[in-house]
Amino acid sequence: MSYDDVVTPTLDQLQKMRDYYAGVWFLNHQSKQDFTGENNKAYKGATAFFDSCDEAYFVKKRERKENMLIVTLEPMKQRDDTQPQAVIINTANLSLEFDDYAFYSMNEKQSVALEYAKKIIKDNPNGTNLTNLTTEIKRRAKFDEVEICGIHAIKNLLKQFDGKFYKIISNDTKNFLTFYPL
Numbered sequence: 001m002s003y004d005d006v007v008t009p010t011l012d013q014l015q016k017m018r019d020y021y022a023g024v025w026f027l028n029h030q031s032k033q034d035f036t037g038e039n040n041k042a043y044k045g046a047t048a049f050f051d052s053c054d055e056a057y058f059v060k061k062r063e064r065k066e067n068m069l070i071v072t073l074e075p076m077k078q079r080d081d082t083q084p085q086a087v088i089i090n091t092a093n094l095s096l097e098f099d100d101y102a103f104y105s106m107n108e109k110q111s112v113a114l115e116y117a118k119k120i121i122k123d124n125p126n127g128t129n130l131t132n133l134t135t136e137i138k139r140r141a142k143f144d145e146v147e148i149c150g151i152h153a154i155k156n157l158l159k160q161f162d163g164k165f166y167k168i169i170s171n172d173t174k175n176f177l178t179f180y181p182l
Contacts, residue, residue: 004048011052018054054079062104067092072105102160110157113148114165116140117158121166121179130155130177 050056056077062070069089075082086104088097106114116137121128128136134154141148149157158179162168169178 007048008052011048015052050077053077055082060105062086070104072101074101074105100164103164106157107149109147109149110153112141112146113137113154114157114161116148117154117179118165122181124179125181127169127178127180130158130179133158133179 054077055075057073058076060072060074062072064070067090069091070086071089072084072086074084084101084105086099086101088099089095090097117133120133120136120140134151137148137154138151148154159168163182166182167180169180170176171178
C-alpha cells in the first residue's frame, strides 16, 4: 500500500462507486510517531490515498464508555467548507451523532480548567471578570494539586465556549470581559 501503482486500481474502483452517489469511507493508519507526544498527523502509504479522496480527516479516538465511542474528525483536505466535528458512535444500534469538536478535542489540562470556570461562573450570578475568573481557576487548581493549561490557553478556551456554558459580555472601550451564567 506504499506505492501509488499498487493502490490506484482500488482507489479507482472506490471513485466509480462515488460516481454512482455512494459514500465511501476508508480508514488508513498512521506510521509510528516520535517520542515527543505530539502527533504529526502524517498518514502511512501512497500519495494516491490523499489525492483521490474528496475529504480527508485526521481521526482521533477520544473516549469509549460502554457502547459509546467518541472520535474527533479534523479536516486535512476539504472540498467544501467542512468543519471539525466530534462524532459519537453508538455501537449497540450503530447510530451516529455529531457534536461540538471544541469540547471533545480538549486535552486533560484544558478540560479541568473549563470545569473550574463553569463552577466559578455558576457561583457568580452577577458576573465575574476575566482577571478574577482566571485567578480563581489557578487558585483552585493549585489547591486541588492538578495541572491546568497556561493563562493564555485558558483565555482562548473560555472564548470558545461563549454561549454554550455561559455568556460573555464585552465592554468594547476597555476590552473588558465579564462572564455570566446562562
